[in-house]
Amino acid sequence: VCSVILVFCWIYIRKFQSRRESEVISTITAICALAIALITSALLPVDIFLVSFMKYPNGTYKEWAANNETRGQIEDTVLYGYYNNENCQNLLKNALKYTIGFVIVCVALLLIGAFVPLAAPPGQNSTQWEKVQYLFEELGSSHGLPALSFSISSLTLIGMLAVIIYTAYGMSVMPLNLIKGTRSVKYERLENTEDIDDVEHQIEKLKSKCQDGRPLSSRDRNNLQELEGKLQVLRRRGRHLEIAERNCCTKVGSALRPFKILLGIFFILVALLFTIALFISNLDKALHSAGISSGFIIFGTNLTNPLNELLLALQPVFPLDYILITVITVYFVLTSMAGIRNMGIWFFWIRLYKIRPKKTRPQALLFLCMILLLIVLHTSYMIYSLAPQYVMYGSQKYLVQVRKNSCPTSGNTTINTSRICDADAPEDQCTVTRSYLFLHKFWFFSTIYYFGNWAFIGAFLIGLVVSCCRGKKSVIEGEVEADDSDFSDDEYVH
Numbered sequence: 001v002c003s004v005i006l007v008f009c010w011i012y013i014r015k016f017q018s019r020r021e022s023e024v025i026s027t028i029t030a031i032c033a034l035a036i037a038l039i040t041s042a043l044l045p046v047d048i049f050l051v052s053f054m055k056y057p058n059g060t061y062k063e064w065a066a067n068n069e070t071r072g073q074i075e076d077t078v079l080y081g082y083y084n085n086e087n088c089q090n091l092l093k094n095a096l097k098y099t100i101g102f103v104i105v106c107v108a109l110l111l112i113g114a115f116v117p118l119a120a121p122p123g124q125n126s127t128q129w130e131k132v133q134y135l136f137e138e139l140g141s142s143h144g145l146p147a148l149s150f151s152i153s154s155l156t157l158i159g160m161l162a163v164i165i166y167t168a169y170g171m172s173v174m175p176l177n178l179i180k181g182t183r184s185v186k187y188e189r190l191e192n193t194e195d196i197d198d199v200e201h202q203i204e205k206l207k208s209k210c211q212d213g214r215p216l217s218s219r220d221r222n223n224l225q226e227l228e229g230k231l232q233v234l235r236r237r238g239r240h241l242e243i244a245e246r247n248c249c250t251k252v253g254s255a256l257r258p259f260k261i262l263l264g265i266f267f268i269l270v271a272l273l274f275t276i277a278l279f280i281s282n283l284d285k286a287l288h289s290a291g292i293s294s295g296f297i298i299f300g301t302n303l304t305n306p307l308n309e310l311l312l313a314l315q316p317v318f319p320l321d322y323i324l325i326t327v328i329t330v331y332f333v334l335t336s337m338a339g340i341r342n343m344g345i346w347f348f349w350i351r352l353y354k355i356r357p358k359k360t361r362p363q364a365l366l367f368l369c370m371i372l373l374l375i376v377l378h379t380s381y382m383i384y385s386l387a388p389q390y391v392m393y394g395s396q397k398y399l400v401q402v403r404k405n406s407c408p409t410s411g412n413t414t415i416n417t418s419r420i421c422d423a424d425a426p427e428d429q430c431t432v433t434r435s436y437l438f439l440h441k442f443w444f445f446s447t448i449y450y451f452g453n454w455a456f457i458g459a460f461l462i463g464l465v466v467s468c469c470r471g472k473k474s475v476i477e478g479e480v481e482a483d484d485s486d487f488s489d490d491e492y493v494h
Helices: 002-016 024-040 043-053 068-095 099-115 127-137 144-180 185-210 218-246 248-255 257-288 306-314 320-343 362-386 388-393 434-439 443-469 486-493
Strands: 345-347 350-353 397-407 411-420
Touching: 002 024, 024 362, 043 320, 043 362, 043 388, 043 434, 144 257, 144 320, 144 362, 144 434, 144 443, 185 218, 248 257, 257 306, 257 320, 257 362, 257 443, 306 320, 306 388, 320 345, 320 362, 345 362, 350 362, 362 388, 362 434, 362 443, 388 434, 434 443
Parallel strands: none
Antiparallel strands: 345 350, 397 411
16 A cells, blocks of 8 residues: 555656756655555554454453553554654655754743643533543643644644645645546647737838837737747747647546546535535534533534444444445545645745646645644544534444343343443543644633634635636646746757
8 A cells, every 4th residue: 555655656756757857855845744644544443443442342351451551552643643744754855954943933832741731721610621631631641742744733733724735725726627637739729820910910010110220118018029929938838739739638638537527526515515514513512511711622423423323333344334434535635636736835815836737846745744744633623513423432432231121920021222422421431632632632722723724624625616617727837827938848849
């Protein structure tokens, strides 16, 4: 599996990497960082599998997991994965030459995390609040672990912003691009030829003004310069369209058009399902949680969540539920990559880099991989929001004694029956995933994540409207820009 991921990362980076500005170190760093981001996305499915694998289907612990200490050691391996992910981000930021500033930020986060109080403001005495307090104390009172948790939660907060910007847009633009397809290359060539003839005619008309020896006015000179630059872009565009028309990939893409439409319809239905599930989950938290002071944390589900019910329904058929949760994780990563590719990399309203085939700068690829690492950190909380009960307990069951009326002479008898773990389960009978505890260690981060989910829903709906209003993409989308040099065409010709 790792070798397949590395091959995919190599192909992906080489597809977008500029041949003229490529560097060996940045290429290797980008490939490794992208591979780590994809591998790290498997942490949540592995965490759910570990807590579920500790028990038999009848609800009893397996022999090797009967000891609390053994279970704790196994569960903590997931936390070590998150900590290693943070180290990988440090290396990536080193490659971006921001080491000193990042170290200062990390030290500040570690110090804040070591001394920040984990308890929420007092005044809540409900049963729900008591459970929340127990949750905050679950990971222990050591200052080292909260420091690391606070540091990673802060990075996850940045990942939340990236998810709202890129993943939400990618969930709408990726399926709609598959459905709409690209413009006809023959029609584009004809349209481009007409534009070239029109620009050449305007240039000749301006040059005719100085045939009698009179110089052009400053306005005409500026217009002439703009028209000549536009003509160069159109001629480069014509060469690229000619190559695309001869390219076998374009012909294969046209043959696979029906499959792309079906795939796009499937992806947009999945996106709508995720949005509905996220809305129901947030509504459940708003109605049944202890409020802002508890981070809007709830145990189990009170409203019917379609995705959560689907995962619970697939539990009896191993390993369908694990396959589905893995597919959901991969889906978030792929839509995030699509969002970054279509939007480029922005800093507020300033566009820093464009992600273009064979013309992306090394710095842009490193930023892309860093953003994906941050998005993967926040993906765990997104999936928890989609299927809260399943992410908390996986497929665990616990034993419950039920009284049964047998006959009048013998009286009532007690039998053991298994139930799916939920909020009513005894604390020693169901093991909560370490990802869930880790994400909810600080109540104020949970509160921010909650409002971030509402922002994600809004961003997805806005992106859906924008993607619907846009026309078909060009078959050479992103290959030709006004600021390209003529030498850049060599990357396509050779």
